[in-house]
Every structure is written in C-alpha cells, then in structure tokens.
Amino acid sequence: MPVWRPGACISRLATRVIAGLKAYPEDAVDETFAAERITIVGNAATALLDLRQFDEAQTGYRSALAAIDKLTDSDGDQAWTWRAVAHHQLGMVAQERRDFDAAEDAYKTALEIYVRFGDGHHAAIVIGNIARLAAADPDRQDRLITMVADCTGATAEDVADLFSKTQSADKD
16 A cells, blocks of 8 residues: 655645646736735745755745736735745745855845835744844854844844844754
C-alpha cells in the first residue's frame, strides 16, 4: 500500500494551482476572479514556503505580483496590501535561502508599503523579520537599523533596542 505523504500532495497541488492560474487566459479574467486568483496563488505559495520549496514559493509570489499589476484598480489600497504581503513573503524566501540582499530589498518594500498605509501591526511583523535578518548577518545590522528608522520615523536607538529585544526573545 502506498504511503500517504500530505506534504508531497500539498506541494503538487500548490504547484499545479499556481501554474494553472498563471496560464489562465487573461481575456477570461474579470476583476472578481483576478482578486480570487491573487489570494489563491498567494496561499499556495505560502504552503510551498512552509514546505521549504523556495523556488516554487518564489514563483508563486512573483506570479501574484504580476497579477496585481494587471488589476483595473492596481493602485488601490487592496492592491498595495497584497503587494506588501507578497514582498514580505519574498523576503522570507530570500532569507531562508541566505540571499540577504534580496531579503533586505523585499522587506524594505513591504515595510514602506505598510508604513505608507498606517498598518502598524504588519509593519511590526516585518520589522521583527528584519531584526532576525540582522542577527543572521550581523555585518548589515547598522544598515538595517538605519533603514527601519528612516522608514518609520523612529530613532536609530529605539530601533536598535527593538532589534536587541527581538533577537533575545528568539534565543529563548
């Protein structure tokens, strides 16, 4: 009897969903379906990230970003929220791959969007990941502190303190 491996099933399903929705004819996509497609592709990409299938997850998040740019209201608040989520997740993919430059760029984009729209909750989550990035690559810590301070209007001292607390909590 074959062994059921849920991770393998989820992986195949998520990869097929992303590929199928990416290949869907654009002239058959209305705004409602376009929004649903972005959500579905993002969720599938997150499942792949959770399974540590970084190439496939990255493909999914990039596909979601491309779909966002095709929306009729691609400059609306919801489109920007989706962009922030996708960039944050791309940062996580890059950080897991130890591509720290790409992680920094993606996190910065996500943070700028969240700050622009006054979403302090999600900005704080991104800042926590930036603190973890600084811990993983201490040579960039000062630059990351400055980046967060510039994006948020906080002082560098406050950001450094926050990074220290986040990094200490992660060790516990």
